[in-house]
Amino acid sequence: MSRGIANYIVGRFLQSVMVLWVIVTLLFLLFRLAPSNPMASYIDTEFTKEQEQALLARFGLDRPLHEQYVIYLINLLKLDLGDTFHYAGTSVIDILRADLPNTLYLTLCSLLLAYSVGVLGGIAMAALRGSRIERVGTTFTLMTRAAPQFWVGMLLLTFFAFQWKLLPSSGIGPAVVRYRWETEWDKLLSPIFWRHMILPTFTLAVYLHGLPLLLMRSNMLEVLDQDFIVMGRLAGYSERRLMIQYAARNAVLPVLTALTLGIGYSIGGNVVIETVFAWPGLGRTLVRAVQSADYPLAQGAFFLIALIIVIMNFIADLLYSLLDPRVGASAQAQIS
Amino acid sequence: MQQEAMVRGELRGKKTVQFRQGSALRQLWETNLEVFQRDKLALLGLFIFAFFTLVAVFAPLIAPNDPLTPLKDANGDWIKDVVPYWMAVPGEDEAEGYVNTFHLGTTNIGRDIFSQLIYGSRAALLVGFSAAIAVAVIGTVVGLLAGYYGGWIDTLLMRAADVAFGIPFIPFIIVISAFFDPSIWNVVVAMAVLLWRDSSRVIRSQVLVIKEQAFVSAAKVSGASELRIIFVYIAPSILPLSFLYGTLAIAWAILTEASVSFLGFSDPDTISWGYMLQDAFNSLALSREAFYWIVPPGLCIMLTVMAGFFIGRGYEEVLFPRLRRM
Numbered sequence: 001m002s003r004g005i006a007n008y009i010v011g012r013f014l015q016s017v018m019v020l021w022v023i024v025t026l027l028f029l030l031f032r033l034a035p036s037n038p039m040a041s042y043i044d045t046e047f048t049k050e051q052e053q054a055l056l057a058r059f060g061l062d063r064p065l066h067e068q069y070v071i072y073l074i075n076l077l078k079l080d081l082g083d084t085f086h087y088a089g090t091s092v093i094d095i096l097r098a099d100l101p102n103t104l105y106l107t108l109c110s111l112l113l114a115y116s117v118g119v120l121g122g123i124a125m126a127a128l129r130g131s132r133i134e135r136v137g138t139t140f141t142l143m144t145r146a147a148p149q150f151w152v153g154m155l156l157l158t159f160f161a162f163q164w165k166l167l168p169s170s171g172i173g174p175a176v177v178r179y180r181w182e183t184e185w186d187k188l189l190s191p192i193f194w195r196h197m198i199l200p201t202f203t204l205a206v207y208l209h210g211l212p213l214l215l216m217r218s219n220m221l222e223v224l225d226q227d228f229i230v231m232g233r234l235a236g237y238s239e240r241r242l243m244i245q246y247a248a249r250n251a252v253l254p255v256l257t258a259l260t261l262g263i264g265y266s267i268g269g270n271v272v273i274e275t276v277f278a279w280p281g282l283g284r285t286l287v288r289a290v291q292s293a294d295y296p297l298a299q300g301a302f303f304l305i306a307l308i309i310v311i312m313n314f315i316a317d318l319l320y321s322l323l324d325p326r327v328g329a330s331a332q333a334q335i336s
Numbered sequence: 337m338q339q340e341a342m343v344r345g346e347l348r349g350k351k352t353v354q355f356r357q358g359s360a361l362r363q364l365w366e367t368n369l370e371v372f373q374r375d376k377l378a379l380l381g382l383f384i385f386a387f388f389t390l391v392a393v394f395a396p397l398i399a400p401n402d403p404l405t406p407l408k409d410a411n412g413d414w415i416k417d418v419v420p421y422w423m424a425v426p427g428e429d430e431a432e433g434y435v436n437t438f439h440l441g442t443t444n445i446g447r448d449i450f451s452q453l454i455y456g457s458r459a460a461l462l463v464g465f466s467a468a469i470a471v472a473v474i475g476t477v478v479g480l481l482a483g484y485y486g487g488w489i490d491t492l493l494m495r496a497a498d499v500a501f502g503i504p505f506i507p508f509i510i511v512i513s514a515f516f517d518p519s520i521w522n523v524v525v526a527m528a529v530l531l532w533r534d535s536s537r538v539i540r541s542q543v544l545v546i547k548e549q550a551f552v553s554a555a556k557v558s559g560a561s562e563l564r565i566i567f568v569y570i571a572p573s574i575l576p577l578s579f580l581y582g583t584l585a586i587a588w589a590i591l592t593e594a595s596v597s598f599l600g601f602s603d604p605d606t607i608s609w610g611y612m613l614q615d616a617f618n619s620l621a622l623s624r625e626a627f628y629w630i631v632p633p634g635l636c637i638m639l640t641v642m643a644g645f646f647i648g649r650g651y652e653e654v655l656f657p658r659l660r661r662m
Contacts, residue, residue: 019501148598148610269505301507309503
């Protein structure tokens with residue numbers, strides 16, 4: 001790895017840290033200044049005097065704003081996000097720790113499905129360019145991107161869960177079963193869990209497959225235009241070999257960058273699907289926290305989602321620079 | 337949703353927009369004309385918007401009932417859970433003491449679904465168009481200033497865009513609605529605060545190209561002020577790009593408003609399609625298989641969002657001619 005790229009990575013990393021710092025500061029200001037009472041962000045009216053005193057000291061809520069800010073940053077670094085209002089004594093981080101895996105399973109599975117279908121579909125659309133099938137296929141994909149996710153989820157629920165009673169309608173499993181899952185592995189090895197995951201995964205994939213498909217299609221068409229493909233054609237390679245071995249390999253790289261970005265943004269966008277299917281993940285926790293004015297939990301869930309997005313944006317930048325060396329070079333020119 | 341625009345921005349940023357000659361307004365007019373002449377789907381999108389605009393404007397004349405008032409029958413009971421007249425058993429309505437004139441039936445508390453659908457177009461278009469204007473104006477101005485001035489102004493604005501890219505969009509609206517009264521304007525404000533990030537990056541990169549061109553240097557030499565150069569000489573060339581991002585913003589805004597209303601963060605006194613779907617979901621319309629309630633609002637959202645996508649695609653093909661052959 002050249003020094004240019006190393007410099008670029010360090011620069012990008014510092015920039016991501018700065019972005020995160022600004023977001024965290026905005027979050028601090030939003031949650032301290034917006035509620036009528038600044039303490040409302042941490043202290044519920046139902047807390048006892050002792051709990052209140054303990055929280056006052058822990059977050060320095062009796063001190064001036066700038067000292068509170070420093071304490072807030074230090075607590076964040078220690079991953080101390082406060083206690084929720086609703087199960088007094090439960091820390092926000094414990095709740096989020098339980099939610100995060102569920103959100104990740106759902107997001108990663110649907111992205112995997114969507115990007116497999118999308119990449120293959122994109123190759124097919126490029127191969128069939130100009131045909132009727134291609135026009136119908138692309139229009140259909142545009143339609144799936146325009147359909148609200150929660151509505152697609154509602155329709156699938158009506159058919160598969162209520163009318164045909166094939167699949168469960170909500171949650172990750174009945175309480176009796178959940179009780180027996182002591183570790184994440186127990187959950188992942190349980191067929192009941194996977195059965196509950198089918199509908200939400202499929203609903204998300206219906207929406208998510210559009211981006212890789214359209215991206216793959218236009219990348220393919222761009223690559224197919226290039227000299228080495230023309231050369232290959234002149235050299236007598238079969239169209240199939242050109243398509244898959246030469247064009248698709250080159251066209252898929254930007255789709256991988258999109259996938260990395262997609263992980264971050266899907267976790268932010270899953271809010272709606274998790275609500276439709278009562279999926280116990282980060283998004284649903286955020287919605288419920290806001291609905292019940294559980295400020296510490298809402299703040300924590302938002303922070304975690306933003307953290308994931310910033311990390312994924314950083315990784316996508318790295319991938320982009322590794323896949324396209326010109327980015328690293330121009331970045332070096334900018335830094336020096 | 338923004339990932340698409342972002343990826344697109346990165347990829348398309350490399351391709352150069354085709355510039356036109358002639359006065360600013362004529363350029364814009366010709367671009368628009370070309371978009372809708374060339375692309376039948378874009379024209380269809382325009383018709384869909386026109387149709388729903390008419391529906392929204394004349395909603396009180398079209399809707400047979402008030403969308404919010406529960407209707408009552410002769411006995412004073414709510415006319416609830418009534419199926420559309422074309423699905424109903426004949427004579428059932430008279431036996432119950434009301435006349436079934438409902439195109440799409442009634443809700444679980446006796447509100448007319450068809451009237452809600454008609455009034456719902458108002459919220460969708462209001463949010464769609466105001467968010468589009470906000471996103472296009474902010475994105476254009478930021479892109480122009482960052483691209484033209486460069487230096488610390490550029491750095492500051494583009495780092496702000498980086499921050500905007502790090503903030504999750506729908507969670508941001510949800511958190512905002514924790515502190516402000518529920519209103520459809522929360523969506524517009526959140527979009528204005530966040531979604532300029534895509535358009536400003538692309539517009540900035542185009543401004544970098546345009547400002548090196550001869551007519552800009554000529555304007556400088558002839559003593560035009562900087563603001564005049566930016567807004568009179570450079571801005572017209574990138575206005576079609578602002579239009580492109582504006583139309584896409586209409587689509588995102590309608591989709592986002594629907595999601596936020598569905599999650600229950602909208603004003604319950606404003607009927608929107610997302611609110612109707614939330615109402616249906618919470619009243620267990622799914623288990624009753626009440627398709628006449630679930631399907632129409634979703635179709636309306638899909639149609640209006642597609643209209644935005646179609647017009648956006650039409651602009652792209654005219655602005656980025658390389659795509660045309662594809």
